[in-house]
Amino acid sequence: MKVTIAEELLLLAYSEDEGKQLISATQLDAALGGAILAELAVNERISLSDAKVSVLDPTPLGDEELDAALARIAAENKERKPAWWVQKLYSATLRKRLLTRLAEAGVLAEERGKVLGVFPTTRWPEADGSVEADVRERVAGALGGADPDARTAVLVAVMHASKLDRKAFPGADKERVKEIAEGAWAGDAVATTIAAINSVIMIAATTAAVTATIS
Structure with missing residues (x-):
């Protein structure tokens, strides 16, 4: 089965047996938005810089979520920074759509x-572990020293930005994770995406803290 980087991230972000999130919703949702943006960059549909996101090729990739994001970026009449787009793309609704698709x-x-017999909750345990096993094998190879391809580099970088790497691969060498996240395997897409995700997570955390103080 072909999955997007965002879906690979989700498979690693939920425990296999209990189907519960390993990181906070804010971290995960921002990472999903960043993963979509980075995958468009890896597929040369957009270019990412600190200052703006530019469309290079509006041709659809054949994935509903990626194509919707690409069309949305192409339709925007103002230049926007990557962090702005991560903030626009990420949401609990996006997470639910991707989980439902899986x-x-x-x-x-x-x-x-x-x-407590009152509050509705949904768990997402694995039904077929082969897809995640393939993802883990690819990531483990990169963390073990193999040169990652662009997709794997983006996945590791996004995990690092959202602190999922500590949960999904607790025994991984921190310096190797950082090396991949800061490397040139996916060009500017990795560094720019990490900065955008971190910015959005920081904004969300600050907003939540201010709201809590006011209330």
């Missing part, structure tokens, strides 16, 4: 229940 493909199972 469930419909038989990769995850959707299990609904209630906390």
Whole structure:
């Protein structure tokens, strides 16, 4: 099964048996927005710089989420920074759409229940572990010293930005993770995406802190 970088991230971000998130919703949702932006860059549909996101080729890639993001960027009449686009693309709704898509493909199972018999909750345990196993093998190879391809470099970088690497690969060498995240395997897409994700996570955390103080 062909999955996007964002979907690969989701598979690593949920525990296999319990189907629960390993990182906060803010970290994960920002990372998903960054993953979509970076995948468009890896596929040479957009260019990323600190100052702006530019469309290089509006041709659809054949993926509903990636193509919708590309069309949205192409339709924007003002130049926007990567962090602006990560903030626009990320949401709990995007996460739910991607999780549902993985469930419909038989990769995850959707299990609904209630906390304390009142509050609805949904778990996403694995139904078919082969897809995540392939992702883990690829990432483990890179973390072990193999040169990563652009997709793997982006995935590692996005995990690092959202601190998922510590949860998904707790035994990984921190210097190797940093080397990949700061490397040139995916050109400017990696560094720019990391900066954008970190910026969005920081904004969200600051907003939440201010809201809590006011209330």
